[in-house]
Amino acid sequence: MSRYKLFVVFFTVFVFSIFSQQESGEIQNGNTSGEKSLSALQLLNDALLMNIKVEIKVPETEKELWNTRIEKITIPGRPVEVSLKGGNSQLKVHFTLYPDGGGKKLFMVAQNETWIDSDYSSSISSLTVLPNEDVYYYPLGKADEKSGENPVEVIMKINIVPYLESLDKETRKSLQSVFSSSAQFSFQGRNFD
Secondary structure, eight states: OOOHHHHHHHHHHHHHHHHHHHHTTSOOOOGGGGGEEEEHHHHHOOEEEEEEEEEEEETTEEEEEEEEEEEEEEEEEOEEEEEEEEEEEEEEEEEEEEESSSSSOOOEEEEEEEEETTTEEEEEEEEOOTTTEEEOOTOOOEEEEETTSOOOOEEEEEEEGGGGGGGGGGHHHHHHHHHTOOOOOOOOSSTTO
8 A cells, every 4th residue: 555545544534533532522623712723734744654663683693583664654642553462472562752842853752561471561761853863762671691591672663754754746745735725624613612
């Protein structure tokens, strides 16, 4: 599936979830209160593409046991989940990006959940990242080479790119044109207040 189609599917699901939240009263978004209305073009401009390369290695030998590459489109404040399952263990990492005040920096929060047999642990960490720069994240920590039987290390190489920058010029212009022609959603009236 092309990135354009993938984004359109993502965007459609996101907008419908916003509509359902609006109807249930979870989001108050009317121009009468002075708040901004939801802009499809702004969502497109804020969209981020997370590229995550996941590797599982044996640290002593640097032997790679498994790897995969994940691409997810998200917007600031919406988590991206990476889940690894094997045998009696499971690892879930939720990455959530937030704008870091001014400039291009992003604040990334990573929440780890680990299950081994019936044991559960959770941790949270945060760091500042720059778009287009690789960040290495070790959700289980760096393995100690002297750490007992069969140590493994999970490495996540993360690169975040503004979504529009990941598209070719023609596709980017087409998307911006489509969304700028229907740019503002303002919900007012009895059914939306």
